[in-house]
Amino acid sequence: MVASVVAGVRVVSIDEVLAGVGGAADTLAEAAVAQRVPRTVLAVLVGAALGLAGAVMQGVTRNPLADPGILGVNMGASLAIATGMVSFGLVSAASHIWVAILGAAVAAVFVYAVGSLGRGGPTPLKLALAGAVTSAALASLISAVILARNDIAATFRSWQIGGVGGASFDRISQVLPFLAVGAVVCLLAARGLNSLALGDDLAAGLGERVALIRLGASFGAVVLCGAATAAAGPIAFVGLVVPHLCRLLIGVDHRWLLPFSALGGAVLLTVADVVGRLVARPEELDVGIITAFVGAPFFIWIVRRQKVRAL
Numbered sequence: 001m002v003a004s005v006v007a008g009v010r011v012v013s014i015d016e017v018l019a020g021v022g023g024a025a026d027t028l029a030e031a032a033v034a035q036r037v038p039r040t041v042l043a044v045l046v047g048a049a050l051g052l053a054g055a056v057m058q059g060v061t062r063n064p065l066a067d068p069g070i071l072g073v074n075m076g077a078s079l080a081i082a083t084g085m086v087s088f089g090l091v092s093a094a095s096h097i098w099v100a101i102l103g104a105a106v107a108a109v110f111v112y113a114v115g116s117l118g119r120g121g122p123t124p125l126k127l128a129l130a131g132a133v134t135s136a137a138l139a140s141l142i143s144a145v146i147l148a149r150n151d152i153a154a155t156f157r158s159w160q161i162g163g164v165g166g167a168s169f170d171r172i173s174q175v176l177p178f179l180a181v182g183a184v185v186c187l188l189a190a191r192g193l194n195s196l197a198l199g200d201d202l203a204a205g206l207g208e209r210v211a212l213i214r215l216g217a218s219f220g221a222v223v224l225c226g227a228a229t230a231a232a233g234p235i236a237f238v239g240l241v242v243p244h245l246c247r248l249l250i251g252v253d254h255r256w257l258l259p260f261s262a263l264g265g266a267v268l269l270t271v272a273d274v275v276g277r278l279v280a281r282p283e284e285l286d287v288g289i290i291t292a293f294v295g296a297p298f299f300i301w302i303v304r305r306q307k308v309r310a311l
Contacts, residue, residue, distance in 0.1 A: 008032060009282050010032050012036075038169050038171075043269045047268055047270060049228040050224070051263075055239070055261035056189065060214050069235070071131035074235070076107020076108070077107070078233070078234045082156060085152060086152070104222045111131045115131075160233055161288045162286055162291070163286030178224075178227035182223035185220030186217060186224065188220075195213070196213060197252065235288045237291045241291075242264040276290045
């Protein structure tokens, strides 16, 4: 977080940061700090939400390839926002959050239903394929919707890449209650996710209400994904990479995995934002591009490691 506030097109020293907070810095330093502080906070919140949602989705589906971006959840939220802006004139951040959560929920249900068809049920490969196809279809629909409105096409396409530039405390204050609710629901489901990891039959034998656990945890993850997408765009691969790295460090107990995934997601997205600002100075790369560079090879490695063959 300190690096995020200090680094950028103009490097700001710690003394200038402190002076800016006290109102004694020069104009350029004050402007840099004023832009970077809310940007850093938004990166931390969105990264934590995506890391936590990814860990929950992997636990609910018992699918190592589960990720809000790969399963089409983020793209469903994006289509809902695009449709709301073009067809219903939704412009406020609060309305975007509500329609994003609705779109994320519909996309999640659709992908899971399609991935469950056929013999073997919702296998990891079938869910990944269903999510990839759904994401491609939704991306095409988004383009068709936006093409009709040239006045918002450029802004929406920039947002669709995924980034935390232009963050403000007003936007953060509107999205924070949704992120808090989603996080609490997910964390409360940690014990139940441990039971689901043993299999539905054994979890039911232990007295767990499998359907309720799966529904509640999925609800929390969808709320996190929808709110994060409304705030920063459809950022992929954070929810895929972070939970796997956290499992290597602390194991598979969801009571520890979920909070550490939130912390890891916050770190990854904040670092990605800093890297995006430094590698292309004086321009910058959105965090969605940086996370794709990290996540795509990681996704291929997971597929090869799991040796998924079922269709």
